[in-house]
Amino acid sequence: MQSYSRNNIILRVNDLKTYFFTRRGVVKAVDGVSFELRQGECLCLVGESGCGKSVTALSILRLFDSPPGRIVGGTVVYNSTDLASCPDQELRKVRGKEIALILQEAQSALNPVLTIGDQIIEQMKIHLPLSTDEARFKAINLLREMGIPSAEDVLNYYPHQLSGGMKQRVLVTMSLCCDPKILIADEPTTAVDVTIKAQVLDMFHQLKTKRQMSLIFITHDLAVVAEIGDRAVVMYGGRDVETAPVSEIISAPAHPYTAGLLECLPDLSREMSRLNSIPGMPPDPSKMPPGCTFHPRCPKMIDICRTQEPPLAEISKEHKVRCHLYA
Amino acid sequence: MRKGWLRDYILKRLLYSLIIAWGILTVTFILVRVGPSSPADKYLANIAARGQDPSQVIAAIEARYGLDKPVLQQYGEYIFNLLRGNWGWSLSTSMPVIELIKHHWIYSFQLILLSSLFAAIIGILIGIYSAVKQYTKADYAFTFLSFIGISIPNFWLGVMLILVFSVKLGLFKTYYDTTLPLFSLANLKALTLPVITLGTGMLAAYVRYTRSAMLDNLRKPFVTTARAKGLPEHIVIGKHVFRNALLPLVTIIMFDLGSIVFGGAYLTEIVFGIPGLGQVSFNAIFANDYPVVVAITLIGTLVVLLVNLVTDIAYTYLDPRIRYE
Amino acid sequence: MNERKETAGKDRAAFHGGGFRLASYYWQRMARNRLAIFGLAFIIFLALVAIAGPFFTPDPTEVDFEAKNMPPVGFTITQSVYDIKTDQFITTRVSGTWKHPLGTDRKGRDMLAMIVSGARVSLQVGLLATGIAIIIGTIIGVMSAYLGGWIDNALMRFTDVMMTFPFFLLLVLIVFIFGPSLAFIVLAIGLTGWTGTARLVRSESLSLRTREFVMAAKALGASDGRVVFRHLIPNVISLIIVIATLSIPGVILAEAALSFIGLGDPTVPSWGIILEEGQHSLTTAWWVAVEPGIMLLLTVLAFNFLGDGLRDAFDPKSNV
Ligand SMILES: Nc1ncnc2c1ncn2[C@@H]1O[C@H](COP(=O)(O)OP(=O)(O)O)[C@@H](O)[C@H]1O
Ligand SMILES: [Mg+2]
Numbered sequence: 009m010q011s012y013s014r015n016n017i018i019l020r021v022n023d024l025k026t027y028f029f030t031r032r033g034v035v036k037a038v039d040g041v042s043f044e045l046r047q048g049e050c051l052c053l054v055g056e057s058g059c060g061k062s063v064t065a066l067s068i069l070r071l072f073d074s075p076p077g078r079i080v081g082g083t084v085v086y087n088s089t090d091l092a093s094c095p096d097q098e099l100r101k102v103r104g105k106e107i108a109l110i111l112q113e114a115q116s117a118l119n120p121v122l123t124i125g126d127q128i129i130e131q132m133k134i135h136l137p138l139s140t141d142e143a144r145f146k147a148i149n150l151l152r153e154m155g156i157p158s159a160e161d162v163l164n165y166y167p168h169q170l171s172g173g174m175k176q177r178v179l180v181t182m183s184l185c186c187d188p189k190i191l192i193a194d195e196p197t198t199a200v201d202v203t204i205k206a207q208v209l210d211m212f213h214q215l216k217t218k219r220q221m222s223l224i225f226i227t228h229d230l231a232v233v234a235e236i237g238d239r240a241v242v243m244y245g246g247r248d249v250e251t252a253p254v255s256e257i258i259s260a261p262a263h264p265y266t267a268g269l270l271e272c273l274p275d276l277s278r279e280m281s282r283l284n285s286i287p288g289m290p291p292d293p294s295k296m297p298p299g300c301t302f303h304p305r306c307p308k309m310i311d312i313c314r315t316q317e318p319p320l321a322e323i324s325k326e327h328k329v330r331c332h333l334y335a
Numbered sequence: 336m337r338k339g340w341l342r343d344y345i346l347k348r349l350l351y352s353l354i355i356a357w358g359i360l361t362v363t364f365i366l367v368r369v370g371p372s373s374p375a376d377k378y379l380a381n382i383a384a385r386g387q388d389p390s391q392v393i394a395a396i397e398a399r400y401g402l403d404k405p406v407l408q409q410y411g412e413y414i415f416n417l418l419r420g421n422w423g424w425s426l427s428t429s430m431p432v433i434e435l436i437k438h439h440w441i442y443s444f445q446l447i448l449l450s451s452l453f454a455a456i457i458g459i460l461i462g463i464y465s466a467v468k469q470y471t472k473a474d475y476a477f478t479f480l481s482f483i484g485i486s487i488p489n490f491w492l493g494v495m496l497i498l499v500f501s502v503k504l505g506l507f508k509t510y511y512d513t514t515l516p517l518f519s520l521a522n523l524k525a526l527t528l529p530v531i532t533l534g535t536g537m538l539a540a541y542v543r544y545t546r547s548a549m550l551d552n553l554r555k556p557f558v559t560t561a562r563a564k565g566l567p568e569h570i571v572i573g574k575h576v577f578r579n580a581l582l583p584l585v586t587i588i589m590f591d592l593g594s595i596v597f598g599g600a601y602l603t604e605i606v607f608g609i610p611g612l613g614q615v616s617f618n619a620i621f622a623n624d625y626p627v628v629v630a631i632t633l634i635g636t637l638v639v640l641l642v643n644l645v646t647d648i649a650y651t652y653l654d655p656r657i658r659y660e
Numbered sequence: 661m662n663e664r665k666e667t668a669g670k671d672r673a674a675f676h677g678g679g680f681r682l683a684s685y686y687w688q689r690m691a692r693n694r695l696a697i698f699g700l701a702f703i704i705f706l707a708l709v710a711i712a713g714p715f716f717t718p719d720p721t722e723v724d725f726e727a728k729n730m731p732p733v734g735f736t737i738t739q740s741v742y743d744i745k746t747d748q749f750i751t752t753r754v755s756g757t758w759k760h761p762l763g764t765d766r767k768g769r770d771m772l773a774m775i776v777s778g779a780r781v782s783l784q785v786g787l788l789a790t791g792i793a794i795i796i797g798t799i800i801g802v803m804s805a806y807l808g809g810w811i812d813n814a815l816m817r818f819t820d821v822m823m824t825f826p827f828f829l830l831l832v833l834i835v836f837i838f839g840p841s842l843a844f845i846v847l848a849i850g851l852t853g854w855t856g857t858a859r860l861v862r863s864e865s866l867s868l869r870t871r872e873f874v875m876a877a878k879a880l881g882a883s884d885g886r887v888v889f890r891h892l893i894p895n896v897i898s899l900i901i902v903i904a905t906l907s908i909p910g911v912i913l914a915e916a917a918l919s920f921i922g923l924g925d926p927t928v929p930s931w932g933i934i935l936e937e938g939q940h941s942l943t944t945a946w947w948v949a950v951e952p953g954i955m956l957l958l959t960v961l962a963f964n965f966l967g968d969g970l971r972d973a974f975d976p977k978s979n980v
Contacts, residue, residue: 071559075470096568104565111563113556120557121578121654131564166655182564358821366833482695482968486961488913490920491953494939498949502942509942598828602917606939616829617921620836628833635826 016047018222019068019107019190024082024092026060026067029075033294037063037072039246040082045190050216050223052233052254054269055243058290061226062112064243065192067092068224069103086190105135108183112194112226114176118167125163128182135186143185150181154211173204180211184219191215192224197232209236230269234258239326242266245291245301252327262329264308300332308333341651348647352640356633363632364413367625368406413629423626427619432630435615440634441517443611447600449530454537455588461538462545466553467572477542484539489599493532493606500528511609533603537595544587548580555579582654589646593639686898689973696969702962710783713776720777720929724768729945731756732763732771739944765934765948766941775955778931782959785846785915785930786908792850793911794904797857802893804858805865806884816862823855831914835923842925845918849911857903864896898974905967909960916956931956 022042028035038060045051053061066072068084068091084091086106091099103109111117119127125147132143144163151159154177167175176196183191193212197205213236215221225236233240233254240257242250242265250263261267268286288305291297297304303313312332321334397403404412416423422432465477501509507528515522552558553576561575601613608614612631619627651657690696731737733756740749756763762771804815834848877887918924919932926933931952938949 066559069563071562073554100565100567102565103563109563111556111560116556117560118557119561119575119579120656121582122575130566130570134565134567168656179560355821355824359825362825363833366830366837369837479695482961482964483957486909486957486964488916488953488956488960490917491935491949491956494935494942494949495953498942498946502946593824594827598917601828602921605921617832620832632826632829635829636824639824639826 017044018047018086019045020083020085021064021068022083022085024064024067024084025080026063026072026077027080028073028077030294035294036246036296037077037293038067039293039296041243041246041248043241043248043251045222045224047222048216048220049238050212050225050236052237052240053224053226053243054230054233054240055228056269056290057228058293059243060246060293061228061243062194065109065194065224065226068192069107069109070099071109101135104131104183104188105186106188107190107192108186108188109192110179110183110194110196112198114179114196114199115172117179118175120167122166123163124165124167124170124178128163128178128185131182132185147181147185150185151178154181156181172200173207176200176204176208177211184215190222190224192226194226195228196225197227197229212236230258230273242269245296246293247301247330249302249331250329252323256327262323262327262334263331264306264333265302268307300330341648345644345648348644352637352644356636356640359636360629360633361410363629364410364625365406367628368409413626422630425619425624425627427622427624427627432626435627436612436630436634439610439612439615442609443600443604443613445517446526446529446533446603446609446611447595449526450533450537450600451595453530454534454541458538458541459545459584462542463549463572463577465542466546466549469550478546481539481542484535485543487535489532489536490602490606492535493528493603496528496532497606511607513610529603529607529609532606533595533599536599537591540591541588544584545580548583549576551583552576552579578653582650585646585649585653589642592642686973690969693969693972695965699962699965699969702958703966706779706959706962707783709776710780713779717773717776718770720769720773722769724764726768727760727764728766728768729941730754730760730764730768731945732947732951733758733761735763735947762951763945763947765937766945771947771951774929774934775931775951777929778934778952778955781842781928781930782912782915782956785842785849786912789846789849789853789911790904790907792847793853793907794857794900796850797854798861798893798896798900800854800858801861802865802896805862805869815858819855819858822852825852827852828914828917831918832921832923835918840918840923840925842928845915845925849914853907853911857900857907860899860903861896864899868895902967902971902974905963905970909963912956912959
């Protein structure tokens with residue numbers, strides 16, 4: 009495991025709140041999330057589907073649909089700039105250049121009517137002082153590095169001519185082409201099959217070790233977290249419920265929700281994989297339960313959970329949890 | 336790898352277009368020739384005035400133009416002549432049909448071209464703006480106006496424009512001046528009202544099509560990707576979204592062309608007295624001048640078919656996913 | 661082309677029961693669209709005018725040269741009138757009177773009466789011709805989709821030819837050749853205007869044909885006719901309603917355009933015929949051209965608003 013110190017924090021998300029103001033009511037997709045990303049680490053955001061992981065990622069670069077979405081509170085500090093409130097002009101210089109994002113919908117994240125080359129090169133020409141030929145050359149090299157055979161040809165392809173795994177690689181290439189400091193990848197392992205999943209994980213490993221990238225890796229799968237993450241933020245109902253180094257999350261989960269997620273993992277030590285799941289459904293973010301949002305499903309619920317929001321409790325310097333059991 | 340199938344496809348479509356054109360030619364021919372009236376009708380008054388026997392004279396005229404032969408034989412001869420490049424003889428204007436068309440096509444062409452440009456440019460821009468600003472006051476206003484635009488009868492719009500700008504304000508002539516040289520500012524000015532008349536309905540339709548095509552694409556993941564790359568908004572909208580919206584747009588616009596050529600342009604020419612092919616075929620219908628009617632219908636049909644074919648081919652370049660069998 | 665997304669809730673078993681609840685659901689969805697409600701209100705108003713109006717207005721064909729070129733109420737114009745006694749043109753000021761609220765034309769016919777009569781013509785033509793076109797289009801569309809094979813092919817090629825055919829020119833030809841009677845105009849528009857319906861109904865039926873409930877009916881041994889009439893047609897009805905509403909304006913305009921170029925039925929004053937006359941008296945009586953046009957515009961607009969609202973209400977994808 010990699011060593012890191014508290015000082016080299018590269019991105020700090022503080023009490024971020026992103027709401028969607030729809031006709032049916034206010035959807036509090038992200039409702040007070042805080043974490044920090046350290047230089048060179050892989051931070052995982054983990055939680056069931058619908059808990060606000062994607063919206064958190066999109067909020068960092070203000071990419072959610074707006075309207076109806078709006079950041080109603082909190083800050084996203086990068087290089088002493090608050091990305092949540094800075095002018096569009098400045099944000100555009102950060103997008104793709106400093107912080108790159110790979111969307112969850114990898115299969116439709118590429119423009120179907122433009123060539124791969126066009127889509128990679130246009131980005132470089134915006135951010136870097138390169139001629140088209142230089143940008144092309146760089147793109148080819150990067151594609152090769154990502155393990156794409158016959159990279160020159162791929163530049164002239166359209167997205168529909170690529171397989172799912174290839175698209176994923178092209179997206180990673182595209183996100184890396186301006187040498188960003190931070191890469192946010194939203195569930196890159198979810199929609200792909202098992203063999204490709206291993207390759208994708210391998211690719212992200214390499215980014216960390218070879219390029220010293222700082223990664224925010226989003227997944228709903230704790231097994232993936234265990235494989236690639238340094239630290240993890242467990243999210244539930246639009247909040248960060250537990251933040252800790254991955255080893256501690258796996259060996260000593262504090263929050264009942266984290267423990268529940270771990271229970272769901274197929275148990276490899278047994279013959280038959282036991283597929284448990286936490287009873288109940290994740291809350292509807294437009295009708296959040298009062299108190300701790302997890303209390304209706306929590307096996308260890310106590311009375312106070314119904315009414316009061318749990319405060320942030322420090323189990324250790326590196327391990328924080330939002331739960332009344334530790335307050 | 337693309338060229339082979341595309342050439343086969345074009346050949347197939349050309350053949351198909353020819354068959355359709357032939358079908359339409361035949362229907363028109365039959366309609367015109369089985370009608371109760373005859374090209375000789377217009378001489379009746381003269382004949383009566385001179386005290387001649389109408390039936391004899393009519394027979395003579397019909398014999399002269401070959402109208403006394405069986406319809407099937409006339410049809411055969413017409414097709415035969417057509418294949419040799421002979422479009423026939425205009426009975427009412429006493430000149431070869433091809434001369435008549437050569438003389439008049441440019442008036443229709445300039446009207447349709449200018450109106451289409453006017454409508455497409457403004458309509459698409461407003462449509463994009465409306466989509467980007469969805470649910471704002473401006474969007475509602477444009478949507479409402481576009482409803483009026485598609486609902487307004489264009490011949491009435493033409494009459495109203497003449498009433499206001501020509502009769503009341505005296506800014507334009509009430510009639511299109513055919514003596515003006517084609518490539519002159521004066522001609523452009525004379526075409527202002529006709530172009531607005533023909534273009535308004537198209538423009539409104541393009542606003543609606545563009546808006547909905549843009550909205551279909553504005554929320555797609557690849558648009559977020561484009562923004563995540565740090566592209567400025569005008570590239571995100573103008574390149575990434577619009578290139579995708581263009582696909583349905585092109586089809587619909589081209590599809591509309593037929594009804595514009597044969598409906599709107601036809602009526603606009605009549606309202607403003609523009610001597611285009613619409614006006615010519617209109618006069619020909621009333622004069623029973625069947626070679627002209629058939630020829631202009633055929634030409635119009637061929638133009639529409641050709642435009643459709645060109646659209647399909649353009650489509651393969653706009654949308655790399657398309658392959659026709 | 662226009663890919664209609666398969667959507668849940670479209671398989672409305674509700675046509676076999678609970679139809680009222682469904683209708684009220686769609687009504688509520690549509691009622692949220694204020695323009696559609698305006699459209700519906702105007703159409704109802706127009707229908708009332710067309711039905712009851714003629715009992716309250718004078719004969720629209722009654723000529724009265726004493727009262728020619730009278731402006732509508734509230735307007736005053738200056739007219740040059742030839743005076744027989746003095747053999748001179750004298751300029752007089754003429755104001756509109758309540759006897760002729762919308763003025764009179766150059767033959768002194770009452771404009772209001774003519775407009776009311778025109779409403780009757782337009783609605784008749786619009787409804788009848790659309791009805792014919794929709795029936796033909798639905799039959800061809802459903803047959804094509806359901807029978808498939810070479811019949812489908814032949815029908816669709818035929819539709820292609822009809823679609824390519826210059827619709828308005830065809831109308832002009834037919835009406836010129838067979839004479840300008842209203843019945844012929846209706847028939848001609850109906851017989852030529854079914855192509856769009858046929859296409860849409862075909863593609864909708866095709867996607868319905870493979871849905872579970874039709875498959876189930878066939879598996880249970882329902883006859884072809886039963887499947888078509890009990891299952892396919894009810895399910896394309898919402899589509900047909902929308903197409904019909906949106907086709908009516910085109911039909912009304914086609915009739916008006918025909919009349920405008922002199923191919924209208926001369927025995928019935930229609931908006932197109934009044935407009936044609938008005939076009940020639942723009943300098944002396946502008947209202948004759950303005951009034952029927954406004955009525956045409958409002959009528960077409962109303963049907964377009966209503967059709968659009970209906971489409972949104974029936975479309976499960978849209979959230980009105
Ligand atoms: N554009 C939007 N409009 C309304 N609600 C949204 C929008 N995007 C996301 N949401 C809601 O925000 C919540 C969190 O979504 P998301 O962040 O995508 O979850 P996940 O953790 O699976 O990535 C969901 O309940 C979703 O319905
Ligand atoms: Mg997600």
